[in-house]
Amino acid sequence: MSKTEVKRSLQHKLSLRLIQALAVFIAGVYLILHIVITPAFEELEISRAATDLIRAERSIQTDIDNLEAVTLDWGPWDDIYEYVAGRNPGFQKSNLNRPTLTNLGLDVLAVYELGSQLRWAQLLVDGEERPLADLSIFGADDPGSQILTAHDDVTSRTVGIVLTELGPLLISSQPILRSDDSGPVAGAVVMGQFLNEARLDRLRERTEVDMSWMNLEEFLANDERTPSDIELGILPVKISDSTITNCMVLADIFGTPLLVISSKTPRNISYLGRQTVNAALLFLAIAGILLMFIVWSYMKGTVITPIERLTTHMDKIRESGDLSDKLNLQTRDEIGLLARQYDSLTTEVHETRAALLHQSFKAGKADTAAEVLHNIRNAMTPMINGLDRLYKAFKVTDGLHVSEAVENLSAADCPPDRAVKYIQYLGASFDRVKSVNSEATDDLKVVISQARQVEAILSDQEKFTNVAPVAENLVIDEVVEEAAHVLPKESSTEIDVDVDEDLTKFRVHAHRIGLLQVLGNLILNAHESIERANSAGGQIALYAKDTVLDNKQMVQLTVRDNGCGFEEEVRNKIFQRGFSSKAKGDTTGLGLHWCANAVASMGGRIFADSQGEGMGAEFHVLLPAAQGG
Amino acid sequence: MDSHHDYENIRVLIADDDEHILQAYRDAFSDAETTQEVRVLDALAAELFASKDVEDDEPRFDVVACSQGDDAISLARKAADGGEPFDVVILDVRMPPGIDGVEAGSQIRELDPDVEIVFVTGFSDVPLEELQRRVPPPMKLHYFNKPLSFIQLAQDVASMVRAH
Numbered sequence: 001m002s003k004t005e006v007k008r009s010l011q012h013k014l015s016l017r018l019i020q021a022l023a024v025f026i027a028g029v030y031l032i033l034h035i036v037i038t039p040a041f042e043e044l045e046i047s048r049a050a051t052d053l054i055r056a057e058r059s060i061q062t063d064i065d066n067l068e069a070v071t072l073d074w075g076p077w078d079d080i081y082e083y084v085a086g087r088n089p090g091f092q093k094s095n096l097n098r099p100t101l102t103n104l105g106l107d108v109l110a111v112y113e114l115g116s117q118l119r120w121a122q123l124l125v126d127g128e129e130r131p132l133a134d135l136s137i138f139g140a141d142d143p144g145s146q147i148l149t150a151h152d153d154v155t156s157r158t159v160g161i162v163l164t165e166l167g168p169l170l171i172s173s174q175p176i177l178r179s180d181d182s183g184p185v186a187g188a189v190v191m192g193q194f195l196n197e198a199r200l201d202r203l204r205e206r207t208e209v210d211m212s213w214m215n216l217e218e219f220l221a222n223d224e225r226t227p228s229d230i231e232l233g234i235l236p237v238k239i240s241d242s243t244i245t246n247c248m249v250l251a252d253i254f255g256t257p258l259l260v261i262s263s264k265t266p267r268n269i270s271y272l273g274r275q276t277v278n279a280a281l282l283f284l285a286i287a288g289i290l291l292m293f294i295v296w297s298y299m300k301g302t303v304i305t306p307i308e309r310l311t312t313h314m315d316k317i318r319e320s321g322d323l324s325d326k327l328n329l330q331t332r333d334e335i336g337l338l339a340r341q342y343d344s345l346t347t348e349v350h351e352t353r354a355a356l357l358h359q360s361f362k363a364g365k366a367d368t369a370a371e372v373l374h375n376i377r378n379a380m381t382p383m384i385n386g387l388d389r390l391y392k393a394f395k396v397t398d399g400l401h402v403s404e405a406v407e408n409l410s411a412a413d414c415p416p417d418r419a420v421k422y423i424q425y426l427g428a429s430f431d432r433v434k435s436v437n438s439e440a441t442d443d444l445k446v447v448i449s450q451a452r453q454v455e456a457i458l459s460d461q462e463k464f465t466n467v468a469p470v471a472e473n474l475v476i477d478e479v480v481e482e483a484a485h486v487l488p489k490e491s492s493t494e495i496d497v498d499v500d501e502d503l504t505k506f507r508v509h510a511h512r513i514g515l516l517q518v519l520g521n522l523i524l525n526a527h528e529s530i531e532r533a534n535s536a537g538g539q540i541a542l543y544a545k546d547t548v549l550d551n552k553q554m555v556q557l558t559v560r561d562n563g564c565g566f567e568e569e570v571r572n573k574i575f576q577r578g579f580s581s582k583a584k585g586d587t588t589g590l591g592l593h594w595c596a597n598a599v600a601s602m603g604g605r606i607f608a609d610s611q612g613e614g615m616g617a618e619f620h621v622l623l624p625a626a627q628g629g
Numbered sequence: 630m631d632s633h634h635d636y637e638n639i640r641v642l643i644a645d646d647d648e649h650i651l652q653a654y655r656d657a658f659s660d661a662e663t664t665q666e667v668r669v670l671d672a673l674a675a676e677l678f679a680s681k682d683v684e685d686d687e688p689r690f691d692v693v694a695c696s697q698g699d700d701a702i703s704l705a706r707k708a709a710d711g712g713e714p715f716d717v718v719i720l721d722v723r724m725p726p727g728i729d730g731v732e733a734g735s736q737i738r739e740l741d742p743d744v745e746i747v748f749v750t751g752f753s754d755v756p757l758e759e760l761q762r763r764v765p766p767p768m769k770l771h772y773f774n775k776p777l778s779f780i781q782l783a784q785d786v787a788s789m790v791r792a793h
Contacts, residue, residue, distance in 0.1 A: 373751065374723065374750070374751035375751065376751070377750075377751030377774070377775035377776050378647050378650060378751045378775060379649075380775065380776035381647075381649075381650050381653060381751075381775045381776040381777065381779070382649040382650060382652070382653040383776065384776045384777065384778055385653040385656065385657055385778060385779045385780065386653070388657075388778050388779075388780050389656065389780075392780075400670075400674075401674060401677070401678045404678060405677065405678075408677075418677070421673060421676065421677055422677065424673060425670070425673040425674065425677055428666065428669055428670040428673060429670065431666055431670075432666060432667065432670055435664075435666065446649070446652075446653075449649075450649065
């Protein structure tokens with residue numbers, strides 16, 4: 001998996017988790033609203049619908065009660081009592097007329113004498129007087145008419161609803177008594193009010209219930225039940241999308257199921273409930289999305305982006321190997337702390353690596369030196385033994401009596417036989433010297449051979465020494481800062497060292513120790529040049545810029561001083577071996593010749609500029625720019 | 630074995646991976662060889678100049694040389710088994726590619742507790758204390774740094790043997 005995929009994975013995982021959490025939240029809220037809240041609204045709505053039905057029924061009952069109250073006002077009344085007894089003929093004229101019906105809100109008013117004999121009656125239908133017979137309830141053939149037209153005792157009364165040919169009629173019948181409720185019963189007074197549309201409208205207006213009625217047959221038109229199967233009271237509720245319909249079977253004055261009143265309650269509550277739930281869902285969804293966005297933004301800013309920066313930084317360091325590169329994440333949270341600890345760790349590793357490189361370089365040199373020592377000692381052993389033998393060879397004549405033999409041979413008195421012996425001895429001595437000389441020649445060859453071997457070993461070592469140590473990516477300003485330590489703490493001249501802040505931006509690929517020594521040398525040279533110029537206000541400036549050399553990206557570091565400078569003709573000699581513009585015995589540092597070699601070994605170049613003596617100098621060091629960072 | 634040979638040749642085993650050095654050893658330890666010409670010259674000198682014959686008290690060596698530690702161990706074992714163990718074993722410390730001189734010396738010490746073992750090296754990263762620990766006893770362990778005079782070494786070797 002690539003690093004980019006890793007980063008995206010983190011973002012995607014967070015986004016996915018937030019979306020999942022939002023979806024679960026919305027689903028949870030949806031279920032709660034629709035399983036708990038919405039049914040509660042429906043229950044409330046059904047309860048309200050049931051109440052509407054009761055109110056409708058109550059309103060009818062109230063009208064009946066009112067009708068009964070009027071009847072009760074008329075029944076025990078001496079004037080009507082006398083009237084039905086035939087003793088108060090004026091009663092009819094003053095009380096039994098249309099205005100009375102209108103004033104009392106009656107549709108029917110009938111006064112019966114004893115024996116159900118109609119004395120007076122008036123029926124108003126839509127403002128028109130109609131014969132009472134049109135009702136078909138008071139005739140002799142009409143079943144049960146007796147309970148309306150005759151009463152056996154003073155407490156008898158009939159109140160309720162009857163179905164007439166002209167529609168349902170609220171009816172109340174009272175016995176006609178004396179005003180003090182005493183009998184005997186003189187007749188019956190009957191009052192009625194049609195349960196027509198006009199009355200229903202008034203009831204609807206009063207109760208604010210959409211109520212209506214229908215007769216039982218009509219109600220059962222599409223039902224298998226017969227009127228005898230129907231019980232009085234409330235019927236099962238009918239619920240449609242828009243209304244709840246409640247019905248109640250009412251009985252007539254005989255206790256027989258007569259008609260069905262119904263109330264239709266619009267489903268406003270569940271509608272409003274649904275609207276509320278949907279609005280709540282919408283609000284919660286928007287709030288959830290907003291919250292998710294806020295959480296995502298916060299996580300992006302505080303976690304993902306810093307971790308991305310950390311990951312990118314780690315990748316960058318892994319690719320470039322430049323441990324001096326810092327993340328510099330300044331947040332105060334745990335990730336900021338992690339980043340700072342990582343920076344601190346890389347700094348320690350960077351320093352440790354530099355120390356190890358240096359140590360390794362030194363250890364390598366020590367190992368090499370030990371090996372060279374071993375080889376040279378091995379080579380010198382035959383040399384020494386050869387020289388030992390040569391020494392002995394040169395002393396071969398010490399044991400010979402050549403001079404003595406020549407002297408004795410030259411003597412006049414030397415006997416001939418002795419002379420022969422002396423000559424033999426001289427010959428043997430010559431052979432001895434020749435033999436030793438021959439051996440000495442061989443020994444000398446060995447010495448020469450071994451000397452050449454020592455020279456070869458040293459030559460190899462020189463080649464090895466010239467191999468550049470391990471190069472690494474270096475931040476210029478860190479090397480400059482360390483190199484500047486070469487400056488003496490106390491100086492005869494006050495010198496201001498100006499290190500350009502932009503040096504932190506430049507990284508080179510070079511050998512740390514070598515570059516330190518080169519920069520240290522240049523800084524020290526600048527310092528000494530200023531001191532030699534002996535002028536006040538000495539300045540050393542260090543700055544860098546990017547440049548290109550032989551199609552390679554380079555960094556040009558410049559050390560500029562306002563010291564004594566040099567003439568143009570010196571410019572080409574300044575890096576030559578042994579050249580020095582300093583006074584004899586005033587030389588410190590490694591020398592510009594060494595610097596030039598060191599920079600060249602790092603794949604760089606060095607050159608110098610000056611406007612002339614007393615005009616200061618600039619030394620430019622070009623080094624390969626660090627790759628990958 | 631208190632003393633190997635008072636007047637017989639001293640048996641020396643030498644191991645060094647440098648052929649030039651081996652040759653130098655051979656030259657140094659065979660220096661006492663006397664040719665016919667020298668004997669004739671010495672006889673004439675004695676007759677003509679009343680010169681005394683040099684007393685022949687120079688040590689004489691039987692030198693066996695090899696270039697690897699393993700070979701040195703084999704030669705030492707073979708000599709010990711044959712009843713003629715070496716008086717002195719001279720070992721270079723570094724003898725690539727085989728085992729080093731210290732390991733060879735350690736194994737030879739196990740074969741012959743009396744043999745004088747001499748380490749000669751141009752450079753050794755093995756401290757003397759470790760050498761003494763691995764090749765005991767210290768009295769029979771000797772250490773020389775190259776370069777050195779093998780003629781002098783030959784005399785030192787003779788002294789070691791005669792001291793016992």
